[in-house]
Structures are given as structure tokens and as C-alpha cells.
Amino acid sequence: MSQQPHPSPSALTAFAMGDRSDKGVVREHLATGCGTCLLAVKRFQEIAALEEQAKPRMDWVRPGRLPVSTFGRRDDSRLDLHYVTRIADLELDVLIRRRPHVGTLLVAGQLTIRRLAYEPAADVVVMLVDGNQEPVAGGRTDEFGEFEFEARIRSDYGLRITRGDTHHYVLVWQTDPVSV
Numbered sequence: 001m002s003q004q005p006h007p008s009p010s011a012l013t014a015f016a017m018g019d020r021s022d023k024g025v026v027r028e029h030l031a032t033g034c035g036t037c038l039l040a041v042k043r044f045q046e047i048a049a050l051e052e053q054a055k056p057r058m059d060w061v062r063p064g065r066l067p068v069s070t071f072g073r074r075d076d077s078r079l080d081l082h083y084v085t086r087i088a089d090l091e092l093d094v095l096i097r098r099r100p101h102v103g104t105l106l107v108a109g110q111l112t113i114r115r116l117a118y119e120p121a122a123d124v125v126v127m128l129v130d131g132n133q134e135p136v137a138g139g140r141t142d143e144f145g146e147f148e149f150e151a152r153i154r155s156d157y158g159l160r161i162t163r164g165d166t167h168h169y170v171l172v173w174q175t176d177p178v179s180v
């Protein structure tokens, strides 16, 4: 067998990320059956995939939680969280209710327009997104500026609110030992 030097770590990383500007050098080297470099490429790809999963595309808006009042609740669902936060020219008021008996999360909210004395913001596109900011459900606010989603309980949920060309991502639900 001919002695073939290993490609540099940076060449292996670039190859693992899909860069083919090395004109086949890494591919030919891997074709010789070099287990060391094959393993290195696989590791880089696994790390890249994990980082891609973990990294939101946009920064989350993380609104502060308000104290939750349970007064007057008649059904067996639990009012877990209440947020009020500013999104561009709007104010977002969100209630999160957990319905453990059916395994769902109710996300209900209202958007109002701050400069118009908190008049309802009707017809605003609101999406429920998962922890990777991928849309799960969506709709538009009604004449009262209200929206509501019900979805299976999972680790993270956010709301995507679009104003002009900008998406605002608001993190509204994270499963953690404190909130459960």
C-alpha cells in the first residue's frame, strides 16, 4: 500500500461540512479506507448536526413571568404561566394553561397596539413554533387581537409574531423542574 498523508484537520472539517473545494483530495483519501479520517469526518458531522439542532435561528425574546392567579378556575386545567411583553409596536399578553388530563398545552393570548391606547391588533400573523423555531400551528388574530393554540405538551414552545419583515420569537414554554 502506498503511504498517503492524512489531510489536515481543517480540510477534514471543511469536507465534513460539505465543502468540496479540495478537488476530491479528502474523498480519495477516505476511499483508501483510512478509518482515522473517516471517524474524524463522522465526528465533525455529528457535532455540526447537534449544534444545528441546539441553535435557534433567531434570539428568543424571554419575557418575565407574572404571578399567576388561580382564582375562579372551575375546570381541571392549570393556569401555569402569564407573560406580558413588548414586541415591536405591540404588547403581547399570553396565558399558558396546562391540561395534563389530555396532555395538551393551551396557549392563549392577545396582541394590542401600544400607541393606540392598547386597541386590539387584529389580523396579525401568529405562529406557534417548537424549540427549533419550526412552525407547529398558525393563524391570525381575531377582531379582539386574540389567538389560541392547543398542542401536545413537549419541551419548548414559542410564538412567532411577524411585524413588517421581522419575525419576533417569544419563548413561552420550557419544561423544567421548576415550572412543572
Ligand SMILES: [Zn+2]
Pocket (backbone or CB within 6 Å): 005, 006, 007, 029, 034, 035, 036, 037, 038
Ligand atoms: Zn487518514
